[in-house]
Amino acid sequence: MVCMDVIKTSGVVIRRTKVKDNDLMLTIFTKDMGVIRASARGARGFKNKLSAGTALFAYSEFLLYPGKEVYKVNGCELLESFYSLTSNIERLAFATYIADLTGYVIQEEAETERLLSLFLNTFYLFAHWGGELRTVKCVYELKLLEFLGFAPCVTECVACGNEETAFFSPAEGGTLCADCRQELSSGREISESCLSAMRYVLSSEDKKAFAFRLSEVVLEEMESFVSGMISECIDHDFYSLTYLNTILGK
Ligand SMILES: [Zn+2]
The missing domain is CATH 1.20.1440.120 (Recombination protein O, C-terminal domain)
Known part of the structure; x- marks a missing residue:
């Protein structure tokens, strides 16, 4: 489903907190929205489509929906993992x-x-x-x-x-x-x-x-x-x- 107010931006995951089940709360330093918080449902699940792009320090292109308090990650594509940092x-x-x-x-x-x-x-x-x-x-x-x-x-x-x-x-x-x-x-x-x-x-x-x-x-x-x-x-x-x-x- 494509929603009218979906936001596309790139950014780096600068903090990543595990919340219940397989969900994550992310702090993302974005290109044009400053530092935002976004939830990523199911992102901790193995083979989940969000898992690579929501890793700590991943630089990704995000599709976000504005939520009540935080954004919701609807999709993401990994651009650079900075994996060697870890x-x-x-x-x-x-x-x-x-x-x-x-x-x-x-x-x-x-x-x-x-x-x-x-x-x-x-x-x-x-x-x-x-x-x-x-x-x-x-x-x-x-x-x-x-x-x-x-x-x-x-x-x-x-x-x-x-x-x-x-x-x-x-x-x-x-x-x-x-x-x-x-x-x-x-x-x-x-x-x-x-x-x-x-x-x-x-x-x-x-x-x-x-x-x-x-x-x-x-x-x-x-x-x-x-x-x-x-x-x-x-x-x-x-x-x-x-x-x-x-x-x-x-
Ligand atoms: Zn002086």
Whole structure:
């Protein structure tokens, strides 16, 4: 049966909860409807037509009916499974945190096509890339902050506009000159390499934003400033982040 108000959209299953019998409750990060919740009846059943497309982290095209409280999945076609994420505990932990973070900050009906595309690039790297995944996480977090309107100021002193900036303060939302740092007594010294990396990420197109490498020292510095910004702007403790840090030995 084809109903008039059936909605077709693509998205990633970012959370998947088992409900009674063979049913699932899904949280889907969609291309054009933000983050939504949808029920999928019978999807846990072996050979069910919905099972492949409703797996955790599956990127699928969905046919949805609006329900009273949540959408109902009427059909779905798997586009990309990101299956290799589930075969490696570290890759899975990175993906779970990024999915949690995104699901927490993105509302229903947000305009999210650009962010979904960045999210898919990030997931692709988490699933397949042989490089340092902590860099990928930092880039996504910075770009997410930018998407939310919380991008740190990295081109001048956030307090006075001075272009000589050797300090960074997550609480003030960006770089500081020596005078403002002293006056505000906030922030720490930032290296030229770390500042260049943050400027690069915030000024490049999404697809090119991952194309750089950092030394371990500079990466640690960037992680600390970016996670400081995330804590300032998004006041929430993510269990998945604590878990990821445990796996990484932090
Ligand atoms: Zn200043």
